[in-house]
Amino acid sequence: MDTLPTQRQASSGGVLASLAQGSSSSSSSSSSLGPSNRDQQIEKLLKEVKQLKQRVDVMDKENIALKKSIYDLSARYAASISQGGLNYRPGPFVMDPINSTNTNSGVITKAQEILTKAVQQAGGDIDSLQTLGGYQDTRDGKVFQMRYDLKGHTGAVYCVEFSPSGELLATGSFDKTIRLWEFKESQKEVICLKAHTLNVSDLAWTTDSATLLSGSYDETCKTWDIQTGKLVCNTETEGFVQCVAWDFMENSVFYYGTSRKVLAMVDTRTDTPPMTIRNDSMVNTLYSSRDGIHVITGDANGILKVWDMRTRKCISETENDKGKMPITHISIGKRRTDASRRAVDDYDEPRYMAVNSYDNLLRVYDRGMDPPKSKLRQVHALKGFTNRNWPIKSSFYCGSEFNSSIRIQPSTTSNDHSDHDYPSIPSDYLSELAEPKEEKSVLLATGSADPYVYLYNVGEDRSELMQRMEGHTDRVYSVNFHPTEPILASGSADFTVKIWGPSFKSKKKIIL
Numbered sequence: 001m002d003t004l005p006t007q008r009q010a011s012s013g014g015v016l017a018s019l020a021q022g023s024s025s026s027s028s029s030s031s032s033l034g035p036s037n038r039d040q041q042i043e044k045l046l047k048e049v050k051q052l053k054q055r056v057d058v059m060d061k062e063n064i065a066l067k068k069s070i071y072d073l074s075a076r077y078a079a080s081i082s083q084g085g086l087n088y089r090p091g092p093f094v095m096d097p098i099n100s101t102n103t104n105s106g107v108i109t110k111a112q113e114i115l116t117k118a119v120q121q122a123g124g125d126i127d128s129l130q131t132l133g134g135y136q137d138t139r140d141g142k143v144f145q146m147r148y149d150l151k152g153h154t155g156a157v158y159c160v161e162f163s164p165s166g167e168l169l170a171t172g173s174f175d176k177t178i179r180l181w182e183f184k185e186s187q188k189e190v191i192c193l194k195a196h197t198l199n200v201s202d203l204a205w206t207t208d209s210a211t212l213l214s215g216s217y218d219e220t221c222k223t224w225d226i227q228t229g230k231l232v233c234n235t236e237t238e239g240f241v242q243c244v245a246w247d248f249m250e251n252s253v254f255y256y257g258t259s260r261k262v263l264a265m266v267d268t269r270t271d272t273p274p275m276t277i278r279n280d281s282m283v284n285t286l287y288s289s290r291d292g293i294h295v296i297t298g299d300a301n302g303i304l305k306v307w308d309m310r311t312r313k314c315i316s317e318t319e320n321d322k323g324k325m326p327i328t329h330i331s332i333g334k335r336r337t338d339a340s341r342r343a344v345d346d347y348d349e350p351r352y353m354a355v356n357s358y359d360n361l362l363r364v365y366d367r368g369m370d371p372p373k374s375k376l377r378q379v380h381a382l383k384g385f386t387n388r389n390w391p392i393k394s395s396f397y398c399g400s401e402f403n404s405s406i407r408i409q410p411s412t413t414s415n416d417h418s419d420h421d422y423p424s425i426p427s428d429y430l431s432e433l434a435e436p437k438e439e440k441s442v443l444l445a446t447g448s449a450d451p452y453v454y455l456y457n458v459g460e461d462r463s464e465l466m467q468r469m470e471g472h473t474d475r476v477y478s479v480n481f482h483p484t485e486p487i488l489a490s491g492s493a494d495f496t497v498k499i500w501g502p503s504f505k506s507k508k509k510i511i512l
Contacts, residue, residue: 142503144455144488146471148187150497152179157491159202159393160480165209168226169489171497172200178214180226183489183499191229195222202244206251213254215241221256223268233268238276243285249292255309257283263297265309277312279305284391287330290349294372298327302357306372318376325358328387333396333442352458354394354444360387362394362446364458380463382456385448393478394446397486445488447476453490453500471498 155174162169168190169181178193178200198218205212211232212224217240223233239260247253252268259282264274282300289295294315295307302324306316320327331354349372353365362382368374385392441459443466448454453469453476474493481488488500 143467144469144486144500145503146469146498147487147501148183148499149471150181150183150187150189150499151495152189152192153177153495153497155199155495156474156493157477157495157497158200158391159478160489160491160497161203161205162480162482162487162489163205163209163226164207164483166483166485167209169497169499170203170205170212171489171491172203172214173491173495174199176200176216178203178212178224180212181497183487187499193224193229193231195231195234196220201241204244204246204254206246207248208251211251213244213246215244215256217241219258221254221266223254235266235274237264237274238262242283245286245288245295247288247292248290255286255288255295257286257297263295263307275309275312277307282326284326284328285330287332287353289372296330296353296372298330298355298357300326302327304330304355304376315373316375320355320357320363321359321361323359327355327357328391329356329393330354331356331394331396331444333398333444350398352396352442354396354446356387356392356394356446358388358390360385362387362444362456364444364463366460379460380458382444382446382458382463382465384465384468385446385452385454386450387446388449390449390475391477392447392449393480394444395479395481395488397443397445397481397488398483443481443486445479445481445490447479447490447492449475451475451492451494453479453488455488469500471500472496 150169150171153171153173153175155176157171157173159172160169161171167182167184169183171179171181173179176194176196176198178196180190180193182188182190193212193214196214196216196218198216200214200216202215203212210226212226214222214224215237216222219237219240221235221237221241221244222231224230225232235256237256237258239258239262241256241258243257245255247255247265253265254268255263255265256274257263257279261279261282263277263279263283263286266274279297279299280301281303283297284300285298287296293309295309297305297307298320299305302320304318304320304327305314307313308315332350333352333354349367351367351369351371353367353371353376355363355365357363360383362385363378364380364382365376366379367376441457441463444456444458446454446456451470451472451474453472454465455467455469457464457466469490472490472492472494476490476492478491479488486502490498490500492498
């Protein structure tokens, strides 16, 4: 973004230079040209300047809108977190706050957390932090702990993606670079990919882990050969790229969504222009279904849409919330517990979907028996984290080495056939004697506008906040689980990437 005004200034300078040259040449030949010819030349130059100015004004309006969504929000958050007594390291995209009305939000949040914890310990009502399905706050039990701290980026880390092979971690940043990390043995940067001229907004791997796709606010999508580290393909887009994804069936086809309300499909084998679909709002996130036909998008109007890419038509729409708050991310994760009802393999469409949005909720949907054609059913709305006006992302754990389960107390309803001559036994006492049942569940992590990663335990009927993971010093944009191991990566506005693993003190058995 910093380059845009510079380019405009350069172009404006060129116009002025041309005007100067024109004026000098016209003055030198004033003796040979009549007044009418000079007036015609001046009028022509004025028209050209007016047209150029109109084009610059349009670009300035787009730039102002982008700055309003990034700079101003960054400044407000910086002010609020400073008021809350937390360390804040300003980055290259932070400016002085222009609105002081929200500067106390960090203090209010901390006060609410302290008050909530005190009420919980006293056995009071903590409905403000419970999900619609209800959960028990178990953040004191540290299931995961930070293992490594990867440093190298000079800007906020916007996206983190493990390769399907599980060997590399790719991170994209506001510093315009993509970095690949070896995180298991050396925890070192393997290669730094440089070609984008603005911040990297999203990343996606091919299924064979050989090619990486990146999207950026420089209005391009780029593909990279991981073996050589070379740029393979550059695709210009209409608008800032918000999200990218490879087609699951074909490693030469990818999709992207932009700020100009465009959903597009690109075949890298041909030179044909991208196939575009016009949405009615900005496309913030997308998911490519495993059938190679359907794409799911989440947009700025808070609508989840399923598109048939063969006909270029939307076949279904789901309103994520009544307030129509923008959707920031779609995360899909399969559940091993579905094996009794449906075969689970690499080509089977995952049944459960998590959706981040701007209303401080992480909704979990049951996609039915035939996704993405079947109707969505919301099963959970997770709270506790913060996601107002930030592009926060989440991730399911789909490996086979971590088993979490939710303990449910059985019903203690009275027996109509009991002997009424004996005094009734309190239900609390019966509840203590009854053996709790366990509901199988999976892990779901999300970033937050505060400097924490939130880890949830999600079952079919219940859910719980397992842990609030501390380590970052600024908002956490993106999280991503390793495909086969209980390892989590998180990217933050504090310029760092952190790797989390199961706590050695945790007694939970790890099976999914």
